[in-house]
Amino acid sequence: MTHRLLIMGPQGSGKGTQAKLLADRYGIPAISTGDIFRANIAGDTELGRRAKTYIEAGELVPDEVTTSMVRDRVAEDDTTEGFLLDGYPRTRAQVDALEAILQDLGKPLDAVIALSVNRNVLVERIKRRAGIEGRSDDTPEALDRRLAIYAQETAPLLDFYREHDLVVDIDGSQTPQEVDAALVAALDAKLGADA
Ligand code: AMP
Numbered sequence: 001m002t003h004r005l006l007i008m009g010p011q012g013s014g015k016g017t018q019a020k021l022l023a024d025r026y027g028i029p030a031i032s033t034g035d036i037f038r039a040n041i042a043g044d045t046e047l048g049r050r051a052k053t054y055i056e057a058g059e060l061v062p063d064e065v066t067t068s069m070v071r072d073r074v075a076e077d078d079t080t081e082g083f084l085l086d087g088y089p090r091t092r093a094q095v096d097a098l099e100a101i102l103q104d105l106g107k108p109l110d111a112v113i114a115l116s117v118n119r120n121v122l123v124e125r126i127k128r129r130a131g132i133e134g135r136s137d138d139t140p141e142a143l144d145r146r147l148a149i150y151a152q153e154t155a156p157l158l159d160f161y162r163e164h165d166l167v168v169d170i171d172g173s174q175t176p177q178e179v180d181a182a183l184v185a186a187l188d189a190k191l192g193a194d195a
Contacts, residue, residue: 026082029083070085109161
């Protein structure tokens, strides 16, 4: 039983936290495009230098840059049992690119997790995170931009995955433990009880 998963949700929905819990449980890598970019910025690599200004403004990094990074990452050896993509795809072009990449690899998606949380809760959570982590894109301006891009460009992508009957809807406003329990139950139901 493979676990080839996507997790989608706005900034502050708890995506990153849940991605790590699921990855540990299923023994699959959590592939976060935001984390890969941040590591490259910290290491001052060429990729990091290309991505930095977009990220700090809360804008999306161009599709070609992001997609070639994901293409390389999902082809690595540790994805035999599956993977959990966090933060990709975010645009329609990325959805189409991912379909092509996974088709080439013969590794279609098994499920898409949609975490929903209302906007007031998101803004409160991110303000708290800004105080703790000091992320350069947790400023009020960049955050507004990121939430707007999510609502306009990324949330509608779920329709594509709904048409393919892949979506598992989860209420992300609960505690992390409650969300985790809800997710495992929902994935078990979708992928089979011994998943
Ligand atoms: P995240 O940690 O997922 O919120 O990502 C942080 C930032 O990295 C985003 O605001 C974008 O600037 C950039 N980024 C991450 N994933 C993508 C993606 N799939 N496409 C374009 N830009 C991305």
